[in-house]
Amino acid sequence: MDALFEIKGMTCSACSSRLEKVINNMDGVNHASVNLATESLAVNFDKESTSVTEIIKSVEMSGFEATEKIEGTEVALPISGMTCSACSSRLERVLNATDGIVKAGVSLPGESATIKFNSAIISLRQIRQIIKDIGFEAGEIQSAQDAQKNFETRRKQNEAKLALMKKKLIYALTFTVPLLIITMGHMVGMPLPDFISPHHSPLGFALIQLFLTMPVLWFGKDFYIHGFPNLMRGTPNMDSLIAVGTSAAVVYSLWNLIEIVLGVDPQARAMDLYFESAATIITLILLGKFQEGRAKSRTSEAIEKLMDLTPAKAILLENGEQISTPIEEIGPGDNILIRPGDRVSADGTVYDGHSEIDESMLTGESMPVSKSEGDAVAGGTVNTGGGALKVRVKNVGENTVLSRIIKLVQDAQGSKAPISSLADTVSFYFVPTVMTIAVLSGLSWYFFSAEPFSFALRIFISVMVIACPCAMGLATPTAIMVGTGRGAQLGVLVKSGEALETAGKINTMIFDKTGTLTYGQPELVDTFVASGQNGEELLALAASAEKQSEHPLARAVLRAAEKTGISLPETTSFNAVAGLGIATKTGGHSMLLGNQEYLNRNFVGGLDDKNARDAASSFESAGQSPLYIAKDGKLAGIMAIADKIKKEAPATIKKLHALGVKTVMLTGDNEKVARTIAKSAGIDEVVAQVMPDRKAEVVNREKAQGRKVAMIGDGINDAPALASADLGIAMGTGIDVAIESGDIVLMKGDLSGVLTALALSRATVRNIKQNLFWAFAFNVLGIPVAAGALYIFGGPTLSPMFAAAAMSLSSVTVVTNALRLKFFTIEN
Structure with missing residues (x-):
């Protein structure tokens, strides 16, 4: 079971390190992580061996305050039947004494109750019943406290x-x-x-x-x-x-x-x-x-800017009227108007109008995107064109793309990077060690020198004051907070401090082909028609057969048929074999569509025809994928389908090579097509005709060679490979980005985002190392000087006042250095 706690009373990294060690040593606790910057404690524990209450007690025994943070379970309910403060007080006391309710506050003037509860222990229905049993009635939920309000x-x-x-x-x-x-x-x-x-x-x-x-x-x-x-x-x-x-x-x-x-x-x-x-x-x-x-x-500040993007009101279209409505009252299915210059109020689909939308707050892409009927828009983006858009709302509140991004960035900012473990370990032992050094230094100067007691006292005070470990505790989390926030502004969503650190260590980058190196929008560019077959009929049969398939090649055939306006025959049966092809009954014919291997397995005739072989070879040499089509057991034709390589791919691959990164391309295409595309992009190694479930094997093979591997794909059929890699990078498509996939998400689907992710990682890790250096340097150099080491050789001592100034300066220096990441840009 996982639980998150808000911690009060921590003042330095010694506090966070000590608390983390105490909780990790508890029976039943599998893992505990304390974040000083966000003042939080995340615990994974066995609820049969310990409990939230026991964890809170341990925190309090360590000298801190803990409050369980429960996401998404705070509600505001209207309460009827209260007539005086005795009513509200009694209701509040009963609710707060109920197991599973973390905190309840009742307002008599507002006739409402705000309740924070653990849904694993008590349900909202049970809370309603408790309120009814006391003699009051609870209405419908007014609103949930979302991440923005928190x-x-x-x-x-x-x-x-x-x-x-x-x-x-x-x-x-x-x-x-x-x-x-x-x-x-x-x-x-x-x-x-x-x-x-x-x-x-x-x-x-x-x-x-x-x-x-x-x-x-x-x-x-x-x-x-x-x-x-x-x-x-x-x-x-x-x-x-x-x-x-x-x-x-x-x-x-x-x-x-x-x-x-x-x-x-x-x-x-x-x-x-x-x-x-x-x-x-x-x-x-x-x-x-x-x-x-x-x-x-x-x-x-990055999160604050994202928070400020959602407008407070929307223009609701209802019964032919335009009604200014609070955003909280807008729901899925509502129709809203987005005027020129307005921010989009919620996620939805345009059903009328045409304009340009600035999506830079989501993707980092500065160029506006044209939107018209059928296109999706995201809340927080801006209508920069001259036209008004009518939008049918799809998602509101915490389900919008913007809210999900904010939540992701907040989670990342609260996470730790592996590099922080050194500072945590040192901080845990640091304060007791410093106190020991201070006492020994003071006593040594008093008993073993001719200096007066006041001198020994000054030494003792100086050592005590200069050795605050605050800077050590701030070194990593502040850099991660600023780095991940800056990444979000640039269209690179980093999900954790660990992912941010790992990105800078990558030396092998494995690319899925379709939708990653290519645009993922293949088009039918040529067709070979076998002797005795009709080209128009072949296209109609193929399009009808592929209608139920989700494969990119299938969509290319369908688009080609739609352009011609031909009618499609009926398909009565459909069977797909992953990575090979499909078998259908279309227009009264037995159809097979797929690669050559699939047709060979089904003993299709005509594959050895010289004209067919020459056509297929010509298509493959041009980097076009051949789609073999058989009708009633014989080859009927071959369609050449091409997916253009992304214009930024060659330059991106070249820069990766300059960084010492090996590049590999995975594809289900045949060897010849794959090598043609790989050559155009400049890829080092090609693994062709690989099934989706075997992509993870390629990742593990590279890892077995001791390499740090990143897999970059579309986050859908590449999920096993993304999970197997040291770092999974998912390609987004603007507002349709799948932010649940991968450790890093590239919001604008631009391959050059990989370079931004790697550069941001290296800049952040470099910043963390600088912070740690200054944090340790202040103490390593300051403590001996404060202890009188220079005075022994005729040098100066350190006044307690200067020691205090140096200590304060160390923390400010570390945080200020981390803030430099706000201005991070990748060099072209």
């Missing part, structure tokens, strides 16, 4: 959180700046009033520092509220480091303040206070956290 809620929460962080930062700065002026000003000759001068009034000097420091500590109280409890549990995190370090500075300073009050060498003690260090550390970390939060909020 995202909007989260965005508002983040905005409120940032606003609060900004307020705390401003207040902290208000007290810290004068504190620094008072404590540091006299060092640069800045005069101070006698009543707060360290030389004239040591007590006043100390008290004003305490007065200015205490509010700053209050604004940073969350560090202490979370840090010390985690330390007591034996699970310290970033907050623990800050809490212990600043508390040490404050306690030491308070002791010196007491000695000043007692008259113990007041002037010396006044010059040995660290109030300003504690206040400055808190303020700098608040500043860093605010900048980090603001930068992180920009990592989901």
Whole structure:
């Protein structure tokens, strides 16, 4: 069983790594993955051995808060029969106490209830019955909370959180700046009033520092509220480091303040206070956290832009009237009007009108697409032409292409890449190790050097403060969030962090031919008619026989017959043999249509005719697929069907070769046709006359040679091969894209999207490595300096305030570097 939880209280990668390890060690848990960037926990577990409740308890024992996230099961129901707040309160209490209901909120003024429930435990019908048993009535569902509303809620929460962080930062700065002026000003000759001068009034000097420091500590109280409890549990995190370090500075300073009050060498003690260090550390970390939060909020801009594409209202066509209607009230089967300049309100099919539609938000293709009667349109696209379109709605809400894309990108942004495992492992042990180093460094300087206690304390604080592992935890997820979002804008949908990382390692690319290397729209280009046969009759028989077939060659024959307008005889029986051909009873004749092998198996005569052989050979040499047609046991003719190679194919294959990628083409066509097409495209290797179920064997053969293999196909009959490959890439066709197929989906069906996918992968992985380098570099270089390693050789020490600035800078640097991926473009 799979479950997803929202986690609160994580502040750094040490938190996420520790929590992930705790949950993975639970009995019954098969796999657990924590994502710091999205503050979520995904768990696969055996419900016979453990439960959601037990997992939540384990999370809470680790010092965090967990709430189960259940997708698609939040409903709003109108409630009748409530007359006062006692009614709403009672209903809310009963619903929240019901097993399977995660959360329920009842509004008396709105006469409604919003209920989030686990459909595996309780059904909506049962919830209705509970409401009825209490004495109320539940109406029909008003609306479900879809991904867009969830995202909007989260965005508002983040905005409120940032606003609060900004307020705390401003207040902290208000007290810290004068504190620094008072404590540091006299060092640069800045005069101070006698009543707060360290030389004239040591007590006043100390008290004003305490007065200015205490509010700053209050604004940073969350560090202490979370840090010390985690330390007591034996699970310290970033907050623990800050809490212990600043508390040490404050306690030491308070002791010196007491000695000043007692008259113990007041002037010396006044010059040995660290109030300003504690206040400055808190303020700098608040500043860093605010900048980090603001930068992180920009990592989901791609989704925000997609979210903003759906218009709030649609123009409903009803009884000859145009009615402006909220999009939530539009349903399948409704007719809507899309005026020039309007966004398409929902997925549907044009039944009247002609115009141009900008689909760049879906496919990344900048050129508008012509739309007329019978063409499909997608919600969120824009009518950029001069005509109005009348559209019959097909999909709304979470079923639209746009909503599915948003969901896919959100899932990808919450996933992990294998490269993140190193940072997760290091982060788990990092904080305890740092605390140990800080204690040992402080004690060593105190006991084994001539330096005073204040120096040892400063070393201890500096090590504690500089070693925050936040940057390590942000290194991978921020890059994945920005990278996958950018991919969606470019028409490349990446389903997971693992797929994004794998794409950059591919060294063998296997292509399906039809619909991938070619346009997938074969046309009848030539016909050989056997002696004694009639060409028009042959086309009519072939078209009728192929009418029930879904094969691309069959559709080519049908289109050719439709163009001539000939009438088709009746087909009374139909039998297809995958990869070979069909047998039918058409117009009173026994018909066989397929490749030469199929006709040979059925002992068809006339295949050895020289004219037939020459025609077939000529077709194959031109890269045209021969379709053999037999009537009543004898060859009646051969149709030449050609599928044009995509114009971008040769250039794409050439660039793949330049990247060191081997290319292979799979096709059910015969060897001669396959090699002709492969030569035109520049493909390295051809595997012809391969059945759909054998494509996976070719993939596994390449993998057995130790190669990283990507399979690219249409996502339908190539499904086994896509699943077998290290990376499955599905070719989309604009708004008809099958986003469920493959690890990566190329939205616009353009083969050059492969290059974009590979380049985006390499750019993202490179960005992650840069992030990890800077994250580790800050700590690997900073900790020894903070511990006094340079001071031993006559170098400087690291002030705790500079340590705090460096720590904050490391996180901001990592997030800012990840944001560079927003501007990724592939070089031509």
